[in-house]
Amino acid sequence: MIKTRLIKLLSHAKNYVVLQVVWQLISLVAQIALIFCLSNIISSAFNLFSGENAKHQFPSLFAAAIILCIATRFFMEWLTSRTSFRASADVKQILRAKIYEKLLKLGSSYRENVKTAEVVQLASEGVEQLEIYFGKYLSQFFYSLICPLILFSVLSFVNLRAAAVLLVCVPLIPLSIVLVMKIAKRLLNKYWGLYAELGDSFLENLQGLTTLKIYKADKKKALEMDDESQKFRHITMKVLTMQLNSTSVMDIMAYGGAAVGMIVTILQFRAGKVDLQGALMIILLASEFFIPLRLLGSFFHIAMNGMAASDKIFSLLDLPEPQQKLNGVPKELKKITFENVDFSYNRDRIILNGINIECQRGITSIAGISGSGKSTIAEILMGRNKWYGGNVLFDGTELREISEASLMKNVVLVNHESYLFKGTIRSNLLMAKHDATEDEMMTVLEKANLLDFVHDNGGLGYKIDEAASNLSGGQKQRLALARALLLNPQVYVFDEATSNIDSESEEQIINVIKTLAESKIVILISHRLANIVNSNLIYFLHDEKISESGTHQQLMKKNGEYAKIFTKQKELESINKNINDIKG
Structure with missing residues (x-):
């Protein structure tokens, strides 16, 4: 779910997205190294206690490597959060500036084309939704595509069959996301339409509250707003229900895929096709195939809302502008x-x-x-x-x-x-x-x-x-x-x-x-x-x-x-x- 026009518009924020992906990939490499060291220590300890002749190992070196990997992951997480914040701040500043510039270009007659309440909602709530899209969703999207491939590349040397099963199960999550997207797009467009109408009514009634009180029409207007609020509540509940159901589906796909990969790994271990260290590595890293996509799914609904908001924002930005006038009022107007x-x-x-x-x-x-x-x-x-x-x-x-x-x-x-x-x-x-x-x-x-x-x-x-x-x-x-x-x-x-x-x-x-x-x-x-x-x-x-x-x-x-x-x-x-x- 990538909107190229949005990325081109916010090209500066795109740099922060790239940096987030880089930090996450470095964190992934540190995680793989951490699991390798940990599984090596556990495997050596198991062989030692089982009376088998363990190969000469360097436990202190692996322990130091584990500490270094944990510190690296911690630092990369901090950098990712910091970069995400900068991307979010950049997006808000750029989009609100674009909306403001558009209103200036439309001039004093802008209200002939768009309602004031809708502009306020887009510049506040709409931009906030896109903050998540750029601050978290986009980087997570690209990371989720690269992460399983890197894991497969590493684990295929340990056991090709188990790594392949895990990789094959990964696309089940995006498939469920695509199915949800078709329903969500129509639902969220309707959500934003009702949200704009409710905001418009609220602003109008607030501005005219004194008049409504004078003519004792406030009760009638309150009932009308109650009806609009109920419609908005119903559509909000539908959106939430859709989000909860899709979350459940993605959980089943993620945990089910990881479970299948672990079962195959255990079977390969029993068949002697992978040693204990390799089996531990695959089992401990199996969830890493699915966690990025599962996290992407949690951002997906906010991103969909952001996409619906971006459609509204682009509708505003695409309004025809009056041509630039070169003439001025005569200096001595008669x-x-x-x-x-x-x-x-x-x-x-x-x-x-x-x-x-x-x-x-x-x-x-x-x-x-x-x-x-x-x-x-x-x-x-x-x-x-x-x-x-x-x-x-x-x-x-x-x-x-x-x-x-x-x-x-x-x-x-x-x-x-x-x-x-x-x-x-x-x-x-x-x-x-x-x-x-x-x-x-x-x-x-x-x-x-x-x-x-x-x-x-x-x-x-x-x-x-x-x-x-x-x-x-x-x-x-x-x-x-x-x-x-x-x-x-x-x-x-x-x-x-x-x-x-x-x-x-x-x-x-x-x-x-x-x-x-x-x-x-x-x-x-x-x-x-x-x-x-x-x-x-x-x-x-x-x-x-x-x-x-x-x-x-x-x-x-x-x-x-x-x-x-x-x-x-x-x-x-x-x-x-x-x-x-x-x-x-």
Whole structure:
């Protein structure tokens, strides 16, 4: 069970595999020498006590040789373990680096091709399975092929018939392994499929646990996960049953083969065709014919699991990569143009249909009801939804021809889900500009109206918990905004950046956006139309198309969908204000 592509990919680890085989073979030679010396001493002692004329021997010399052989075996075992560890460490480092490099090459749109949970599982559990494959299985595989041949070569000079019987019985173990492999391959592929599905469900439910609690849907999801867990348990038990049964078969083959060889040896001894020393050598070394293959069988199931994992890893590594783009975003970008842009997640769900938008310096707003495709436009601009129709032009350069690095440098997305990492305020800001000075960081914090909070809480070293759970919604959004300001791109895309925060924070962020619009291209997406009234141009999405466009005043005069929604929102805000005044 050798996968040549895997060995080529991990060619450096292959050197460690070769070394393991060498150390094991030296250990085998030491074992043969040890048995020779031991059997010689026993044979001489037996002849002496039986009154027979024993040949002149050197017991002290053989005793010293035995000690040397034991020390050699011990040292070779240590070297084998050390080399196995290095091979395992090498494999983990190389494979995880390959997966990481592949994700970088796939870019921000990698989730269109593979689930995040599956990537996590492959990079952790999948790689761990292949660690055993390279660290132990491969070296044991080659050693198991060479070991019986060496033993046969040595013992054939002692007694050819007994050595031949032992050698003939050896292939019974690999035959049983081959039979098990046919069953195991299908079973382990199914195992990994269910394992990936269970991991995906677990990650999704964990991320949405708060929502599930709010809607009291956690019990239903728990029952669904129980069903998935039961399916995974059943397939796991089948894998374990298969492993136990195959182990029993291999034990029968190994011990049975050794027993047959010993019986033949005893018969040859009784017939006078082999002396006592030779008989002892064959009997004591008979198990060595089968132990390597038996040990290989114990690694076999893990190796099979590793093979199934490698198939998944190669499926990821074989995903088509976007072509390398040489063009960049123009240094002095004047406008972004959407020309007849279409987008659909599948044929039955069209999101955008013939969209035409032009964004210049200032604020260009995109409005529409929920699900109308506003965020899809933002995702297209960020290069995450690549399979769009039509053209998205940056001063005439098609988005598809712009390198992702240039796009990420010149276009930044700030939304209500902008992620803040565990660490400090400083470390989160330095993500945007790794060489930013403290003055630069303080300047953007001041613009985002977060400077007082930073000063009051110990400065830039203030610790941020995972997902910024120790910050309020408004503080999170303003810190995300400060990070975007530090990047200083040519284009800012604000996608519902003021949702789920207090009115004071919302007003502060809108003021920053207005300031940015004086020198940058700003694309503002907001469900709250009061935030976009000062936009240079507003596009209103309805039924997959741009149904209206113009300034706020122009759209209100048209008295279309935009005007109706704006009026309703104003009425609702007025009612809420009156209710709050009464409560106050």
